Amino acid sequence: MDSSSPLDWDEMFEYLPGTLVELVERPGVFYEIECYEAMMVPPIWLKGDSRPRYPHSLRIVSRKTVQACELEPTLVHTASS
Numbered sequence: 001m002d003s004s005s006p007l008d009w010d011e012m013f014e015y016l017p018g019t020l021v022e023l024v025e026r027p028g029v030f031y032e033i034e035c036y037e038a039m040m041v042p043p044i045w046l047k048g049d050s051r052p053r054y055p056h057s058l059r060i061v062s063r064k065t066v067q068a069c070e071l072e073p074t075l076v077h078t079a080s081s
Helices: 009-015
Strands: 020-022 030-036 044-046 059-062
Touching: none
Parallel strands: none
Antiparallel strands: 020 030, 020 059, 030 044
């Protein structure tokens, strides 16, 4: 990916894989985002849908299953006096 190309980083992080979306043109039809391809127009691919979508054609319903990174608890050792 070319770092000098104009990317909409806010949009990329808004439409993360795993986000549940509804089609604006067909209320009640839901899909999960499979991936966001920044170099594609339109950039958003949905699981079970054969064509990519534009952000304005989707309404975000839930980000419950989205995992941007895995967080694991770490032990913190403190010096005892």
